[in-house]
Amino acid sequence: MTVPGAARSRATAVRATIAALRAAAVAAVLVFFLFPVYWLVTTAFKVPDDWFSMPPVFLPSRLTLVNFAGGAAGSMASLTTSIETITPYLRNSVAVAVVTAFVSTAIAALAAYAISRFRFGGIGFASWIVSIRMLPPIATALPLYVTFKVLGLLNTWTALILVYLVMTTPFSAWVLISFFNEIPRDLDEAAVVDGASTWGVFRLVALPLAVPGLAAMATLAFIQAWGEFLMALILTSSAAAQTLPIYLGRFITGFRIAWGPLAAAGLVTMVPVVVFSFIMLRYLIRGLTLGAVKY
């Protein structure tokens, strides 16, 4: 080779510099995205003196579970949270999100099957479903508040489940259409030849093969219902039906905030959805891009 040693070492130096810059950029990006999460998680385990101090405690030397167990009042705080007060909200969140997940998936699966197999409604119907995904929740909140008031449904699980179904079903139906499209039609035809009815084909052929998609959509509906805030804020008013996000919202507007317990409650609210989101990442991508990316 005729490459002079000086040029070669300069090329190596340039490459090393680029690699170092890239590593620094990756590190900066990670700090930006992770630090707020780190702060929330560590605060949840900090002793009251470390919640708010100057300088802030970046690496807590003392960790505690008192923020989760309750009774961690601290010197600054007049409000505090405890296991007893959070339990009803946790129960409401679980009930509302689980029921929403199952019902939404069932409704979406039926509609998606009709669209996939019978081309029901064509593009107009499909556009309508997408446009419901785009609606601002606040725009239906007030008329629904008045309607539910008349029906006696305010501050109930039913009210929340009904409005969450509207938010989760379009997304699920959209993704499930692509799942049903991927099931070979030959199987339908074989079942029909064997004498199966339309319902029989759906229940015995399509549904079992779409189980991964159904599970994914149920999980995603759970995630959406679990984190929803605005509708729960307007339609519920007490621990009988309020969900975890409302619990957090109530404490953050207090005058003196007990940050440790609030961060602990935030952690409880966040963990299930984070875990589920990562498990369902592939389907999340498909749904979020209206099916344009199959990952």
Added chain:
Amino acid sequence: MGSLRTERLPANADVRAGGKAGRPSAAWAFVAPLIVLFVSLTTFPFLYMIYMSFRRYNLAAWTPSRWVGLDNYVTLFARDPTVGRAVTFTAWFVVIALPVEMVFGVAVALLIRNVVGERAWRAAVLLPMMIPAVVAGVAWKMLYNFEFGPVNYALSFVHVAPVSWLGDFTMAPAGIILIDIWQWTPFVFLVVYAALQSVSRDLVEAARVDGAGPWQTVWWVELPLIRTVLWIILIIRLIDMLKLFDIIYMTTFGGPGDATTSLSFYIYKVGVSFGWDVGYASALSVVLLAAITILTNVLIKTLNLRELLGL
């Protein structure tokens, strides 16, 4: 993008797939629950809302509601300065946050791919978008704290005076925009990252053979190939930005003054938290809904739904 369909069925596929007459009615039975749900919980409320928007209707007042014609709309367009402020804030929010999220998301996707430890970094970057907005609000309210927050503490090292991130007329909107960038850039990143992986390696190789450098390959081959996906996430982010609410409620509550009052938050304030003026809030909702519906329809027209759905 989109796996290629190997079989494309004729338009009358349902007939061929075994159907006797009666298939269409079976289809109606399948979609009936969805239609009943959407009509009763979206179409009906909208009509009711339009009706309420022509009335003086206050849930906190003792007097029954009464017909006032276009009065609420006159207030909205001519008398209420907060509407203009909410529109201005939302417009600034979109104009700054949307391009930043798109460019930053693409940049992070390009930065992280092929770096050692790619999978772990990818998961780490995705974390913010997995967190419920209310929890993000709790975290950022701590970070932004004027006296004890780590953000101002970090700034003190570069001799920047403490910033009132949530209490200053200029900085509060900036603080909200920063939270949105933090939470939703990962969404752009995730989709772009996944889409880039679906770009055919052959095309990239061909560009390389033709002498294109890495940047040229990205700019002239890969990004053009994922432009549909980029357009879809731009639309989705835009529409979701117009719904901004949770973070506002958790951090600034629309303040200081109306500096961070988004459209959704203003409707909430009028209709619920400051006085239950349902009539006027309905008029505001009607206008917001009309604007979003027009926007959505125009944008959906640009997408090839038939292809996306594989219909």
